Amino acid sequence: MSQKHQAIKDAALIAVLASILFVQQIALSFLPNIQFTTLLVVLYSRIIGFKKTMLIVIIHVFAINILSPFGPVIPMQIPAMLIGWLLIPILLHTVFRKFSSAWTLAIFGFFFGFVYGWMFIPVSIWILEIPFLTYLYADVLFELIMAVSNFLTILWLYEPLKKILIEQKARYYMTISEPRN
Amino acid sequence: MKTTVLKIVISVIVVLTTAILVHFLSISNQASSDGTLRIVIVDENGETVFDDDVIFKENDTFFDVLNREFELTCASSSYQPDSTCSNDFQSFSYTGKILLGIAHDDFDVQTDWAHSFLALEIYNGIDYVLTTQGVNNIEFHDQDQIRISFRSVLEGLD
Numbered sequence: 196m197s198q199k200h201q202a203i204k205d206a207a208l209i210a211v212l213a214s215i216l217f218v219q220q221i222a223l224s225f226l227p228n229i230q231f232t233t234l235l236v237v238l239y240s241r242i243i244g245f246k247k248t249m250l251i252v253i254i255h256v257f258a259i260n261i262l263s264p265f266g267p268v269i270p271m272q273i274p275a276m277l278i279g280w281l282l283i284p285i286l287l288h289t290v291f292r293k294f295s296s297a298w299t300l301a302i303f304g305f306f307f308g309f310v311y312g313w314m315f316i317p318v319s320i321w322i323l324e325i326p327f328l329t330y331l332y333a334d335v336l337f338e339l340i341m342a343v344s345n346f347l348t349i350l351w352l353y354e355p356l357k358k359i360l361i362e363q364k365a366r367y368y369m370t371i372s373e374p375r376n
Numbered sequence: 377m378k379t380t381v382l383k384i385v386i387s388v389i390v391v392l393t394t395a396i397l398v399h400f401l402s403i404s405n406q407a408s409s410d411g412t413l414r415i416v417i418v419d420e421n422g423e424t425v426f427d428d429d430v431i432f433k434e435n436d437t438f439f440d441v442l443n444r445e446f447e448l449t450c451a452s453s454s455y456q457p458d459s460t461c462s463n464d465f466q467s468f469s470y471t472g473k474i475l476l477g478i479a480h481d482d483f484d485v486q487t488d489w490a491h492s493f494l495a496l497e498i499y500n501g502i503d504y505v506l507t508t509q510g511v512n513n514i515e516f517h518d519q520d521q522i523r524i525s526f527r528s529v530l531e532g533l534d
Contacts, residue, residue: 326505333508336401343394347387 204368209247212239213254220255221263228341233283233304233311234348234356240284241295242360248284256280271318279314283307301350308342405509407436411518415445417478417485418525420492425483438514438522439473449477455489472512478524485526495527 216235223230232255239248256277260268268276287294287303294300312334319325410433417426432441442448443461450461451474461473475494477486487493496514497504499521507514507522516522 329506329508336398339394339397339401343390346390350383350387 205247208243208364208367209250209254212243212247213251213258216251216255217258217262220259224263228308228337229344230341231348231352232280233307233341233345234352236280236283237287237300237304237349238353238356238360240287241300242357242364245284245288249281252280252284253277269323271322272315275314275318279311282310282314297350297353300353301346304345304349305342308340308345309338311341312338405437405513405515407432407434407516409434409518413441413516414519414521415442416521416523416525417483418523419483419485420526425485426480432516437512438516439475439511442475442478442511445480447479448475449479449486450474451476451489457486457488472510475511475524485524487526490529492526492528495523495525497523497525499523 212235216232219231219235236248236252239251256273260273260276291299291303294303315334316327316330319330320327410431412429412431414429415426416424419425430441430445439448447459448461449457449459450463451465452458452463453465455474457476464473465471474489475496476489477484478494479485485494496507496511498507498514498516504521504523509515514522
């Protein structure tokens with residue numbers, strides 16, 4: 196496969212996977228903090244690699260804030276949201292690069308549920324001027340829901356989805372040799 | 377097989393523990409005895425339009441106290457003003473009523489939720505701090521001071 200061909204395939208793959216991320220988050224928006232986003236970002240990080248996952252996350256965050264029917268988060272919170280989601284591929288390719296089983300990743304997802312909520316603390320206390328403890332107390336329930344949602348979805352769905360994605364990826368990148376004249 | 381059983385057991389434990397925690401963290405706060413509350417209401421110009429004591433009774437929620445003393449406007453299910461305050465949000469994250477407006481004989485403070493809202497703050501002895509619950513679930517005790525003030529959604533971002 197030529198480099199150009201490879202780049203087109205990569206771009207299409209990134210677009211499709213970002214779309215899946217976007218659609219599931221919109222579809223589950225009526226349930227506070229219950230989503231498959233963490234599961235999918237963990238899955239993408241492990242299967243399609245660091246750079247592509249970073250791009251998918253960046254596209255996802257902008258798409259959610261521009262296209263979501265529920266409206267964007269306030270502009271000051273977009274960096275927090277972006278850093279929050281980018282932490283998954285960053286951590287899984289550095290500190291936690293040895294985490295590969297559903298169990299370890301589920302535990303990672305559980306704690307990430309809290310960390311993601313804490314990413315919004317600086318903006319909330321310095322710009323929105325919400326008292327630190329008030330914010331922390333009000334948010335802990337939502338962090339807990341996200342943590343449990345992450346834990347259960349990764350625990351049950353990571354392995355089957357990993358298998359599917361690996362198979363599809365192999366088929367997608369399979370080179371078809373052109374007939375020689 | 378063993379792994380699947382372990383997954384099921386762990387999942388059930390996690391869900392049950394979470395359900396218990398959610399129940400205790402989102403418990404409804406009702407007055408445990410009769411008493412009085414000092415209510416301060418601030419309008420869109422930042423002027424205090426009400427500052428007085430109101431009486432509450434055992435088992436009252438903060439909403440019950442306000443509903444007895446003032447004319448309230450709440451949010452309907454589509455966040456439109458509803459003077460009957462008949463809508464109760466039942467979602468786990470939005471349980472109870474949302475207060476959009478509060479009026480009395482000599483003042484009327486209304487918000488529209490999209491651009492403005494009523495901030496509920498409780499006095500902690502030094503300063504007013506935002507409550508962590510909505511109007512139905514605010515924890516309060518005898519002699520507490522609670523301030524209800526008009527706020528712009530973009531306040532602090534201008």
